[in-house]
Amino acid sequence: MENQLIHRMKVNGDMAVLDVNSGAVHLVDQIGYDVLGVFDGHNDEETVAALADTYSEAELREVIGELHELMEQGVLFSPEFDVPETFATEPVLKSLCLHVAHDCNLRCKYCFAGTGDFGGRRELMSAETGKKAIDFAIAGSRKRHNLEIDLFGGEPLVNFSVVKEIIQYARMREVEANKNIKLTLTTNGTLLNDEIIQFLNDNRVMVVLSLDGGKEMHDAMRPFPNQTGSYDAAVRGFKKIIKSRRGWNYYLRGTYTHFSTHFAEEVLKMAEVGKEISMEPVVGTTEPYTLTEEDLPVLFAEYDKLAAEYLKRRLGQGEPFDFFHFNVALDNGPCVAKRLAGCGAGHEYYAITPSGEIYPCHQFVGREKYLMGTLDTGIVRPDLVKKFRNTHVMTKPKCKECWARFFCSGGCHANADLVNGDITKPYEYGCKIQKKRLECAIVLQALLTEDSLEGAEDMRPDIDNFKFQTGKTEEKVK
Numbered sequence: 001m002e003n004q005l006i007h008r009m010k011v012n013g014d015m016a017v018l019d020v021n022s023g024a025v026h027l028v029d030q031i032g033y034d035v036l037g038v039f040d041g042h043n044d045e046e047t048v049a050a051l052a053d054t055y056s057e058a059e060l061r062e063v064i065g066e067l068h069e070l071m072e073q074g075v076l077f078s079p080e081f082d083v084p085e086t087f088a089t090e091p092v093l094k095s096l097c098l099h100v101a102h103d104c105n106l107r108c109k110y111c112f113a114g115t116g117d118f119g120g121r122r123e124l125m126s127a128e129t130g131k132k133a134i135d136f137a138i139a140g141s142r143k144r145h146n147l148e149i150d151l152f153g154g155e156p157l158v159n160f161s162v163v164k165e166i167i168q169y170a171r172m173r174e175v176e177a178n179k180n181i182k183l184t185l186t187t188n189g190t191l192l193n194d195e196i197i198q199f200l201n202d203n204r205v206m207v208v209l210s211l212d213g214g215k216e217m218h219d220a221m222r223p224f225p226n227q228t229g230s231y232d233a234a235v236r237g238f239k240k241i242i243k244s245r246r247g248w249n250y251y252l253r254g255t256y257t258h259f260s261t262h263f264a265e266e267v268l269k270m271a272e273v274g275k276e277i278s279m280e281p282v283v284g285t286t287e288p289y290t291l292t293e294e295d296l297p298v299l300f301a302e303y304d305k306l307a308a309e310y311l312k313r314r315l316g317q318g319e320p321f322d323f324f325h326f327n328v329a330l331d332n333g334p335c336v337a338k339r340l341a342g343c344g345a346g347h348e349y350y351a352i353t354p355s356g357e358i359y360p361c362h363q364f365v366g367r368e369k370y371l372m373g374t375l376d377t378g379i380v381r382p383d384l385v386k387k388f389r390n391t392h393v394m395t396k397p398k399c400k401e402c403w404a405r406f407f408c409s410g411g412c413h414a415n416a417d418l419v420n421g422d423i424t425k426p427y428e429y430g431c432k433i434q435k436k437r438l439e440c441a442i443v444l445q446a447l448l449t450e451d452s453l454e455g456a457e458d459m460r461p462d463i464d465n466f467k468f469q470t471g472k473t474e475e476k477v478k
């Protein structure tokens with residue numbers, strides 16, 4: 001059983017070890033990888049004996065000596081730390097998801113939102129409700145300067161006149177309250193036109209653009225109500241808005257299902273439309289699109305394939321692209337509280353329905369036992385707020401033992417509830433996917449950091465804490 005203080009990983013032949021509690025990452029060669037499969041920080045002799053048939057005693061003792069140096073520096077086998085006091089304080093609202101439309105002009109086959117109505121009736125948010133939500137967010141954010149608000153659906157642009165009023169009101173209140181409000185709009189793109197694009201650009205609205213790969217896959221998964229494909233209409237709008245903002249302040253978001261497990265090729269097709277990309281596993285249990293255990297080996301191989309292509313292009317062999325799940329920070333990542341609690345659903349982040357109901361997040365909408373109040377009543381379930389605030393990686397038994405806990409933050413509460421009926425029990429299928437893409441991300445970022453530092457000796461103090469390659473006569477990084 002591997003030591004819980006470290007995690008070894010291999011991606012396409014490259015090897016690394018993560019020090020779980022410090023977050024330090026070390027690229028290693030084969031002997032270093034093998035030694036760390038036995039060595040626990042205190043068992044030098046046992047390690048030498050266990051690997052004596054594979055390596056010489058001198059090689060093994062040299063490697064073990066280097067590992068002890070890393071331990072002294074606090075970047076290997078570092079101890080656990082206490083939960084920060086921030087979780088004992090009253091929560092401060094950081095973000096809000098406004099369901100401006102419980103309706104959609106597409107009929108995506110795997111949609112967790114019931115093709116837009118979230119299991120209820122089709123309805124649109126009024127401007128009055130949207131403005132109340134903005135005021136609710138500003139009041140709840142207290143002295144916090146930064147605030148995030150996502151305009152969501154269904155398809156929010158079926159309610160563009162209200163979206164426009166909400167955005168204008170948010171920009172006015174932002175100045176009055178001395179806030180910095182980051183606005184995001186999630187859209188399928190089919191309704192984008194010059195007027196809408198100009199308005200979104202003028203008001204600094206980030207856009208999330210739903211695209212499921214190339215034309216064949218997208219049309220199969222995301223048709224109009226008459227079952228004709230939406231790819232051409234979507235991409236026409238996507239290309240126009242991406243060009244209008246010179247390739248910034250957007251990302252393309254795709255979904256893969258049981259019928260699109262070979263998604264790496266679809267990601268590369270998306271890269272022909274835009275360079276900022278995310279591809280997510282399908283949410284929930286929408287048969288027959290639900291992912292299965294048999295799909296996992298295929299998915300893992302696809303992440304390896306995508307990682308290889310990502311690295312190749314990043315190193316100058318082809319047009320590079322960004323993949324959301326490969327972008328992890330190995331130096332100054334999220335604060336400790338963020339690493340422990342993730343998105344903050346139910347205590348720092350809420351979703352508001354068209355009628356003004358408050359839920360822990362957009363995926364909880366329609367699950368009545370999680371209704372937390374309304375914009376008129378405010379939060380009336382402090383017990384739920386407390387439960388969500390106290391459910392994080394240091395309180396979930398399975399998460400406490402997982403090497404990925406400070407990167408994944410315990411996974412999605414909504415998926416945990418959907419599958420297990422309990423937000424304290426992580427959705428294990430999602431965990432398996434998350435850990436695989438984290439391994440790819442960590443190794444990729446370590447390799448790219450190493451490459452960027454080649455020939456920059458004078459600019460990288462303390463870099464030997466980042467990388468070691470044992471058993472070599474010369475170190476690339478000193």
